[in-house]
Amino acid sequence: MYVHCALERSPGCHHNTNFGFVHPHSAEMTQSRSKLRSLFSSQVGKKLLTGITGLALVVFVLEHMLGNLQFLAGDDAYNAYAHFLVGLGPALWVVEVILLVFLLMHIALGIKIWMGSRRARTSRYRKSKSAGEPSRQTLSSRSMLVTGLVIGIFLVIHLASFKYGAYYETTIDGTVMRDLARLMRQKFHDPAYAFGYPAVVLLLAVHLRHGIWSAFQSLGAMRPSISRPVYTLGGLLGLGIAVGFLIVPIAIFFDWV
Amino acid sequence: MSDRMTIHLSVWRQAGPESSGAFENYTVNDVNEHMSFLEVLDVLNETLIRKGELPVEFDHDCREGICGACGVVINGVAHGPQKRTASCQLHMRQFKDGDTIVVEPWRADAFPIIRDLVVDRSAFDRIIEAGGYVSVSTGNAPDANAVLVPKDDVDRAFDYASCIGCGACVAACPNASASLFTASKIGHLALLPQGDPERSHRVVAMVDQMQKEGFGDCSNHAECEAVCPKGISISSIALMRREYMKSLVSSGG
Ligand code: FES
Numbered sequence: 229m230y231v232h233c234a235l236e237r238s239p240g241c242h243h244n245t246n247f248g249f250v251h252p253h254s255a256e257m258t259q260s261r262s263k264l265r266s267l268f269s270s271q272v273g274k275k276l277l278t279g280i281t282g283l284a285l286v287v288f289v290l291e292h293m294l295g296n297l298q299f300l301a302g303d304d305a306y307n308a309y310a311h312f313l314v315g316l317g318p319a320l321w322v323v324e325v326i327l328l329v330f331l332l333m334h335i336a337l338g339i340k341i342w343m344g345s346r347r348a349r350t351s352r353y354r355k356s357k358s359a360g361e362p363s364r365q366t367l368s369s370r371s372m373l374v375t376g377l378v379i380g381i382f383l384v385i386h387l388a389s390f391k392y393g394a395y396y397e398t399t400i401d402g403t404v405m406r407d408l409a410r411l412m413r414q415k416f417h418d419p420a421y422a423f424g425y426p427a428v429v430l431l432l433a434v435h436l437r438h439g440i441w442s443a444f445q446s447l448g449a450m451r452p453s454i455s456r457p458v459y460t461l462g463g464l465l466g467l468g469i470a471v472g473f474l475i476v477p478i479a480i481f482f483d484w485v
Numbered sequence: 486m487s488d489r490m491t492i493h494l495s496v497w498r499q500a501g502p503e504s505s506g507a508f509e510n511y512t513v514n515d516v517n518e519h520m521s522f523l524e525v526l527d528v529l530n531e532t533l534i535r536k537g538e539l540p541v542e543f544d545h546d547c548r549e550g551i552c553g554a555c556g557v558v559i560n561g562v563a564h565g566p567q568k569r570t571a572s573c574q575l576h577m578r579q580f581k582d583g584d585t586i587v588v589e590p591w592r593a594d595a596f597p598i599i600r601d602l603v604v605d606r607s608a609f610d611r612i613i614e615a616g617g618y619v620s621v622s623t624g625n626a627p628d629a630n631a632v633l634v635p636k637d638d639v640d641r642a643f644d645y646a647s648c649i650g651c652g653a654c655v656a657a658c659p660n661a662s663a664s665l666f667t668a669s670k671i672g673h674l675a676l677l678p679q680g681d682p683e684r685s686h687r688v689v690a691m692v693d694q695m696q697k698e699g700f701g702d703c704s705n706h707a708e709c710e711a712v713c714p715k716g717i718s719i720s721s722i723a724l725m726r727r728e729y730m731k732s733l734v735s736s737g738g
Contacts, residue, residue: 263733271664271702272692272729341702345660348701350594354495354508355561355587359568359657362718363711369704370659442705445719448727452718 278337279446281330282439286465288327289432293472300476300485303409304400311405335380342373364459368438375435382428389415416480429473436466490516490582492525496541497589499598506598508587522565522575523548523555526588542601550574550714553649556656557602558589563653563712571651571714591656595663595699606652608698612667615694616687619680638676645672647715654709660701665709667695668725669717675728685732692729 267273295313299306313320358365368375390411398407415421440462444450450458479485492513499506513529520528523545530540546554550571557572559565565575580586588602596604634642646669654665671688674680680687703722710719 266689266733270689270692270729271662271696272726273733274702275705276726276730341660341704345662345701345704348594348661348699349592351592353558353561353589353592355589356558357561358708359562359566359711361711362707364705364707365659365711369706372704438705445705445723446726448723448725448730450720450723452720455720 274337274341275446277333278341279443281334281337282443284330285327285334286436286440286443286469289469290465293469296476297472299409299412300479303398303407306409306412307398307405307407308400310408311400311403314406331380331383335376338373338376362455364438364441366438368434369442372435372438375431378431379428379435382424389421412476413480416477422477422481425477426474429470432473433466433470436469437463440465490518490577490580490584492516492577492580493583493585494525494529495585495587496529496602498541498601499590501600502597506601516577518576518578520577521548521573522559522577523573525577542599542603544603545573548573551649553651556591556651556653558587558591558656560587563591563656564651564714568711569714569716571649571653574714591652593652593655593661593700595661596652596655604652606650608700609650609652609663609666611698612663612691612694613670615690616670616674617683617690619674620682621679632678634677641720642673642676644715645669645676645717645721648673648713648717649715651714653712653714655700657708657712658701658703659706659708660704662703662709663695663698663700664703664722664725665713665717665719667691668719668721671728672721672724675724684728685735688725688728689732692725 267277295309298309390408394411394414396407396410397404398410399405416425441455441459444458444462445455476485494511494513495508496511497506498509511529513525513532516525516528523543526541526543533540543557544554546552548555550573553571555571555573556564559572559575564570564572566579567575590598590602591604591606593604595608596606598604648666648669650666652666655661655663658664671691674687675684705719705722707719710717
């Protein structure tokens with residue numbers, strides 16, 4: 229439309245662009261390519277993608293936490309739930325691939341943003357402190373890279389321990405399935421895992437305290453009136469997720485279940 | 486509080502852009518609690534000049550908090566301990582007799598130090614330039630009330646327009662990001678009918694320029710809002726992001 233009116237110089241046309249001199253098709257292609265580049269490399273695009281991938285990962289950890297709580301309903305219930313998930317087959321693979329891509333993007337963008345900020349201030353302040361409210365600068369916001377990387381490294385160990393860990397079998401109602409509950413009991417009686425796991429889960433809460441609020445601000449979904457409640461709720465959700473993840477390991481460790 | 490204080494200053498001294506700087510310690514006696522912080526630097530400079538030493542260079546102009554020329558990091562906080570106050574409007578009643586005050590320039594690679602506490606903030610000018618022009622109708626000046634703007638939009642546009650471009654947001658940001666400055670300028674025009682024809686191009690050009698100048702990315706620490714002498718909300722940054730996304734999806738480019 230703008231190409232048309234720029235060429236005709238119609239009096240009603242308010243667009244004063246140079247596109248009239250460019251072949252419309254190639255102009256569109258260049259534009260969509262540069263849009264994609266904007267999304268991945270511009271300061272706004274990077275935050276947008278970090279926020280979207282972050283929120284998707286929050287939805288995943290929330291679901292994961294609720295799934296873990298099935299353990300409290302008994303070993304069979306837990307194994308049946310795991311069996312159901314694996315039975316989803318291709319649908320599960322799609323979700324797994326999306327999560328993996330989101331996770332890698334989230335990590336890559338986080339590192340990129342951190343490196344950019346190091347470059348932006350190469351001489352440090354002798355004295356530097358937060359001015360307080362309404363600043364959201366906290367230990368949590370300053371340690372996003374560190375907490376994120378620890379969680380990332382933990383994730384590899386976690387997948388190796390469970391998803392790709394020892395394969396025990398059990399039979400429930402005539403169906404042979406993986407006995408994941410047995411592996412859980414074994415892992416959470418191992419002191420290294422029993423203590424390492426809660427530590428990482430608490431770091432996740434610290435990461436989400438800034439992360440959830442920050443994601444909404446990055447998506448442009450923030451107004452002064454909702455900023456404080458969103459920050460508080462985000463922090464509580466992070467804490468709730470951590471507490472949910474801690475219940476089963478603690479119960480196993482102390483032989484309550 | 487006694488109205489005569491002794492103040493110890495630890496001031497960043499740097500002879501030029503290429504030289505390496507260091508902190509120098511000074512003591513200023515007979516500081517009146519009603520003096521502004523910059524007046525203490527004036528007193529210090531008079532003593533230095535009398536002794537034949539070079540005065541401490543610092544930027545200032547209006548000294549009434551409206552021009553944005555002044556700005557130093559005082560005890561680790563851009564513009565010092567008082568909220569919504571530019572360095573020139575900070576008064577010595579904020580300090581106690583015998584206090585040591587650490588005074589540093591804005592530190593960001595996009596704001597190279599020219600000398601002592603003076604930094605080159607022309608990166609901000611180039612971000613403004615990148616924003617380009619605003620179309621206006623020529624001819625007689627229109628009546629002030631000819632263009633109707635909703636009250637809420639006017640209020641928000643005015644809040645964003647109150648940015649004086651001092652650079653405290655960059656100085657305080659752990660990432661040295663210029664997002665609050667850029668977003669204020671974008672938000673101010675995005676909410677008004679004036680400048681609407683160029684709004685889509687403007688946001689992309691200004692965001693790109695801020696990145697080219699070497700400012701860091703925003704990590705939503707919101708430290709900028711806490712030090713802004715005008716208290717500009719980071720809701721402007723949320724608005725800038727919405728504008729940017731709208732511009733990416735709209736075919737107008
Ligand atoms: S000198 Fe003008 S704002 Fe401080």
